[in-house]
Amino acid sequence: MESLDATNITIEQEVKKEAKHISDPHQHKDAIGAKIGMWLFLFTELLLFGGLFLLYMAYRLQYTKDFIIAGQELNLILGTVNTIILLTSSLTMALSIAAIQRGKKSLSIFYLISTIGFALAFLVIKYFEWTAKFHHGIYPNAPELLSKPNGEIIFYAMYYSMTGLHALHVVIGAIILLFMLVFLIRNKITKGDYIKLENSGLYWHLVDLIWIFLFPLFYLIH
Amino acid sequence: MEKEHNTHLIPYGTYVLVWISLVSLTVLTVTMAGVDFGRIALFLALLIAAVKSTLVINYFMHIKFxxxxxxxxxxxxxxxxxxxxxxxxxxxxxx
CATH class of the missing domain: 1.20.5 (Single alpha-helices involved in coiled-coils or other helix-helix interfaces)
Incomplete structure (x- = not known):
């Protein structure tokens, strides 16, 4: 009899525990699942850019000399500065996550704001780079560009479409990080639940990864 | 929740070291563009890009952990x- 009572009590406790479990919404979040979903999305991005890189490879093999001539026109200094800016933004992104993992909210906010700042700096430099090119009559369908050999026209077509799509990703990334900043300030991202920030970080690092390949392929041709 | 995150706390210093390596590799690849390596130049540039990507994926993107x-x-x-x-x-x- 006594042992039966004891079992009943344990079952009751279990049921209570279970009920508490369900009523707490945070218990039902699946961080690993969210991360897997994010990685699957990143793979589709990889194939999107992969297709453009494939096209680049095919054209470069066909117009090697024209690509070299056109590539030397690009501003190596601005390209290098932008590379370092993006790498640094990836560092501050990683540090922002590291800070919230340790429960340091204001430090995390500081690093996240720095990341957004670097993203904007990258875009500003890109803007100056493109306007300088536009002034020299190098933009899609410009008469001056069309007078050049086929390979050079194709080089600039690839340059504008690939760095353009990349810049679009930087804009989207910056907007996502801005949302994360609001979440962080409103305690929606905390030490115990920071998967949103982590996944946004994964997106941001992908943007950095693509630039790591764009940079040597366009700016370092010789 | 803590457990689900599989929290492996990476020291701030590790990230800074990775960043220093990334910037050094960038400086290296830009410097190498000034030297004539002939046909293997593209291969070398892509090799450095691949090393940089490995660092970003392993450490910044936590794949290693x-x-x-x-x-x-x-x-x-x-x-x-x-x-x-x-x-x-x-x-x-x-x-």
């Missing part, structure tokens, strides 16, 4: 991309 399933995923995705590149380049070369 995540569950093995993420590495399997990544391998399948990269292998798919690589096979597309290899098949296309053989098509271009032997056309």
């Amino acid at each position: 995540d569950d093995a399933i993420f590495r399997v995923f990544l391998f399948v995705a990269l292998a798919t991309l690589a096979s597309i590149f290899i098949l296309t380049s053989t098509d271009i070369f032997f056309r």
